[in-house]
Amino acid sequence: MSMNETKSIAEMDRSSVLHPFTQLKEFASGKMGDPTIVTGGKGIRIHDARGHSYIDGFAGLYCVNIGYGRTEVAEAIARQAYKLAYYHTYAAHTTEELAILSDRLVRMAPGKPSKVFYGLSGSDANETQAKLVWYYNNLRGLPKKKKIISRECGYHGCSVISGSMTGMSFYHDHMDLPFPGILHTGTPHHYWGAEPGETEEAFSRRRADELEKLILREGPETVGAFIAEPVLGTGGITPPPAGYWREIQAVLRRYDVLLIADEVICGFGRTGADFGSTLYGMDPDLVTVAKGLTSGYVPLSAAIVGERVYDVMEEAADRVGAFSHGYTYSGHPIAAAAANAVLDIVEKEKLSERARSIGLHFQRRLKERFAQLEIVGEVRGVGLLGAVEFVADRQTKRRFDPQLKIGARVSKAARDRGLIARAMPHGDILGFAPPLVVSESEIDEIVDLAYRATKQVMDELAKESTP
Numbered sequence: 001m002s003m004n005e006t007k008s009i010a011e012m013d014r015s016s017v018l019h020p021f022t023q024l025k026e027f028a029s030g031k032m033g034d035p036t037i038v039t040g041g042k043g044i045r046i047h048d049a050r051g052h053s054y055i056d057g058f059a060g061l062y063c064v065n066i067g068y069g070r071t072e073v074a075e076a077i078a079r080q081a082y083k084l085a086y087y088h089t090y091a092a093h094t095t096e097e098l099a100i101l102s103d104r105l106v107r108m109a110p111g112k113p114s115k116v117f118y119g120l121s122g123s124d125a126n127e128t129q130a131k132l133v134w135y136y137n138n139l140r141g142l143p144k145k146k147k148i149i150s151r152e153c154g155y156h157g158c159s160v161i162s163g164s165m166t167g168m169s170f171y172h173d174h175m176d177l178p179f180p181g182i183l184h185t186g187t188p189h190h191y192w193g194a195e196p197g198e199t200e201e202a203f204s205r206r207r208a209d210e211l212e213k214l215i216l217r218e219g220p221e222t223v224g225a226f227i228a229e230p231v232l233g234t235g236g237i238t239p240p241p242a243g244y245w246r247e248i249q250a251v252l253r254r255y256d257v258l259l260i261a262d263e264v265i266c267g268f269g270r271t272g273a274d275f276g277s278t279l280y281g282m283d284p285d286l287v288t289v290a291k292g293l294t295s296g297y298v299p300l301s302a303a304i305v306g307e308r309v310y311d312v313m314e315e316a317a318d319r320v321g322a323f324s325h326g327y328t329y330s331g332h333p334i335a336a337a338a339a340n341a342v343l344d345i346v347e348k349e350k351l352s353e354r355a356r357s358i359g360l361h362f363q364r365r366l367k368e369r370f371a372q373l374e375i376v377g378e379v380r381g382v383g384l385l386g387a388v389e390f391v392a393d394r395q396t397k398r399r400f401d402p403q404l405k406i407g408a409r410v411s412k413a414a415r416d417r418g419l420i421a422r423a424m425p426h427g428d429i430l431g432f433a434p435p436l437v438v439s440e441s442e443i444d445e446i447v448d449l450a451y452r453a454t455k456q457v458m459d460e461l462a463k464e465s466t467p
């Protein structure tokens with residue numbers, strides 16, 4: 001390693017890394033403190049260069065489902081690296097690990113999967129999905145049927161098209177997004193979106209009606225696909241209201257609109273089922289996976305293409321020539337080997353079932369601890385995804401002044417106590433997505449630390465408001 005002898009790791013980082021989702025001036029000036037240099041991890045815990053240990057209640061970024069430090073995966077990566085570190089998958093080349101992984105994904109994915117296309121991130125896989133929608137409709141002789149509808153508060157990545165699909169304006173601002181042809185419809189969040197007294201079922205019907213009106217307004221001949229996360233993730237960790245997917249899918253079928261299930265968070269057990277689509281009765285045409293596919297051990301994503309789309313592509317091939325899309329690293333053998341080792345663990349340790357049973361305990365504990373607190377508006381979640389949303393007034397659902405940064409303060413107080421729980425970027429929300437290998441007693445520890453952090457911030461707020 002070529003080390004700069006005169007600079008510390010923190011100094012080298014500060015002077016040379018452009019960090020994602022970071023206020024650049026606050027970082028550069030040191031106001032945010034030194035970067036946390038993460039040096040190791042085991043199970044649900046990570047530690048840093050200062051010797052601090054944290055429970056990672058967010059599995060990195062909802063990805064380290066099998067926990068840190070799994071030597072089985074490290075060994076599979078090393079074995080493949082010794083054997084063959086790289087070969088491409090263009091023009092009928094493959095590797096053993098990739099063929100095995102693909103066969104496995106086609107057998108397990110929701111909908112009617114036919115083929116798997118590989119990328120390196122959730123963002124690029126969703127970018128591929130958009131191109132597939134356009135390609136499919138061009139090949140069908142429907143060149144106008146290209147618009148893609150996503151939802152307000154949905155998160156699908158931050159490349160050009162995936163970033164446009166993402167339905168939060170701060171991901172668009174100053175970056176010339178959203179791209180034309182990407183539209184947004186209402187968020188499925190009952191707590192914020194419902195009229196007083198409106199049931200979840202009625203709210204779901206209203207959201208489906210709104211979607212139908214949007215499709216009719218644009219012209220069904222111009223709308224190609226609807227993309228959504230089974231459980232809305234970064235936009236608030238919000239499970240769908242009752243009846244939502246039934247109502248939405250009925251509309252999509254009526255207008256020949258493809259369904260893209262973005263399973264980047266939900267896939268491989270997070271919700272307590274293998275896929276969120278399975279849990280909610282979704283029948284997607286295209287499925288996006290990433291994160292849990294390799295538990296974050298190496299970058300890998302996939303756009304899983306259903307029969308409806310793939311059959312059209314194959315049929316048109318003599319006419320249009322090669323499928324001209326792909327990356328140098330599509331289906332990288334080391335990533336495939338890692339994914340196979342991860343999926344072996346997910347199967348052997350029955351992590352979906354575990355997420356369901358431990359998840360029930362987690363949801364119960366979260367509600368017991370938080371639901372009565374006077375700054376808590378809603379406690380929600382499914383499986384091992386959970387959220388606590390803070391409000392200034394529970395009766396009127398008045399939000400806190402954003403300047404107070406309540407979510408971030410609670411998250412910071414939790415971190416000071418050794419728990420990573422994420423302040424979600426939209427609203428005052430503390431989010432949880434622990435590794436699926438978490439135990440019941442570790443869940444109790446996570447909820448207890450988060451509760452004490454919240455009480456601490458409540459005490460501080462009380463002091464600040466006393467003259």
Ligand code: PMP
Pocket residue numbers: 061120121122123124126155156157158229233234262263264265290291
């Ligand atoms: N889709 C969903 C549902 C996600 O949660 C994310 C990342 N949080 C992405 C897509 C984008 O994935 P990546 O950050 O790997 O590009």
